[in-house]
Amino acid sequence: MNEKLFLQDSYLREAPAQVVDITPEGGIVLNQSLFYATSGGQPGDGGVLHWDGQETVISTSVKGETGQIICLSAEGSAVPKIGQEVLQVLDWDKRHLHMRMHTALHLLSVVIPLPVTGGAITSVKGRLDFNMPQAPEAKEALSDALNDLISRDLEIIEEWITERELDENPSLVKTMSVAPPRGAGKIRLIRIGADDSSVDLQPCGGTHVARTGEIGRVRIGKVEKKGQLNRRVHLHFDD
Numbered sequence: 001m002n003e004k005l006f007l008q009d010s011y012l013r014e015a016p017a018q019v020v021d022i023t024p025e026g027g028i029v030l031n032q033s034l035f036y037a038t039s040g041g042q043p044g045d046g047g048v049l050h051w052d053g054q055e056t057v058i059s060t061s062v063k064g065e066t067g068q069i070i071c072l073s074a075e076g077s078a079v080p081k082i083g084q085e086v087l088q089v090l091d092w093d094k095r096h097l098h099m100r101m102h103t104a105l106h107l108l109s110v111v112i113p114l115p116v117t118g119g120a121i122t123s124v125k126g127r128l129d130f131n132m133p134q135a136p137e138a139k140e141a142l143s144d145a146l147n148d149l150i151s152r153d154l155e156i157i158e159e160w161i162t163e164r165e166l167d168e169n170p171s172l173v174k175t176m177s178v179a180p181p182r183g184a185g186k187i188r189l190i191r192i193g194a195d196d197s198s199v200d201l202q203p204c205g206g207t208h209v210a211r212t213g214e215i216g217r218v219r220i221g222k223v224e225k226k227g228q229l230n231r232r233v234h235l236h237f238d239d
Contacts, residue, residue, distance in 0.1 A: 002069050003032035006045075007188070010099060010207040013092045019084045026079055027070035028056070034088040035061040036095070037069040041119040042102055042206045044072075045095055051086040054078050095207065097123040100215045101235070103156060103208045104146070106192060108220075108235055109174050110200050111145045112136070116175045117230055125221070125236045132231040135223050143220045153213035154193040159201075160186045166203065174202050 005015055012034060021029035028049070035058060038044035044061035049071070056077040064070050073079055080086055101121050108128055109116055118129035136142055166172060166187045190208055192200040209215060221234035 001067055002030055004069070005032050005034045006036045006207055007205075010095075011210070013090045015088050017086055017088050019080050019082050019086060021068075022079060022082055023064070023070060027062075027064075027072055028058075028079065029064070029068050029070055030086070030088070033061070033069040033071070034090050035069060035071055036098075036207055037061045037063045039063060040204070040206055042098055042121045043123075045090060047088060047090040049073075049080065049086045049088060051080050051084050054080070056080065094123050096209075097237075099207045099209045100237070101126040102204075102206050103192070103212060104150070104215045104218050104235060106190065106200055106202065106204070106208075107146055107149050107212065107215075108233065109202075110149065110192075111142050112233065118232075119175065125234060127232055127234045129226060129230050129232045131229050132233075133229050135225070135231055136233075139220045139223065143218070146220070147217055149199060150212045150215045150218065152193075152197070153211050154197055154199065155211055156208045157191040157194060159189040159191055161189060163187055172202055 005012055015034045017030035017032050019028060020031050035045035035047060038060065046058045046060055049056045049058060056079060057074040058071045059074045061069055061071050098121055105119060105126050105128055112130055115131040116128050117131055120127055163185060187203050188205055189201055190204040191198055192212065217238040219236050219238040221236050224232040226232045
């Protein structure tokens with residue numbers, strides 16, 4: 001399993017690594033990964049690997065069968081050999097947009113306190129699916145409440161609990177369709193707001209901004225009916 005540098009510092013943009021494996025399809029496995037792998041509705045990171053005057057463009061990153069992060073090179077890019085030392089350079093602009101939207105979606109689950117049945121993030125918008133039999137009547141009021149939380153510039157805090165502690169507190173899990181990753185003995189939680197200002201706490205393995213003020217203004221867009229009980233709420237950056 002490769003070390004996940006993005007969990008140690010989601011603002012890290014460059015890092016050295018060593019190639020430890022090449023998959024039969026040409027995917028690159030590094031001993032430590034700057035690149036987040038597609039999961040939980042958040043897209044995988046891309047960027048560039050540099051070595052010995054050569055480079056390969058990483059189009060995205062995915063999880064392998066054993067949980068390792070596999071970097072997928074763009075068509076036509078060179079592939080380094082196993083054992084090669086490389087420099088990872090993250091596509092920071094896209095990652096930062098994902099971080100902003102991911103944190104905004106956590107806050108959306110605060111202003112719409114209903115079970116979440118799915119979600120997705122892109123660099124321009126995001127969405128959450130809710131167990132919501134009736135569509136919300138006041139989208140503007142919800143947008144205002146969401147932007148009020150963002151403007152409070154709340155701190156984003158990482159916490160860890162055991163799998164047993166999560167089992168004893170099932171209400172922490174808001175997303176019905178995606179179970180928190182297990183097997184490592186610990187579950188990562190993301191808290192928004194410190195101490196008395198805390199507004200949200202839920203399991204999450206994705207990347208987030210350091211404070212809500214970094215998100216910028218957002219607006220709630222289209223609300224779509226998805227089945228008898230589900231509504232899909234779209235969220236857009238408003239800057």
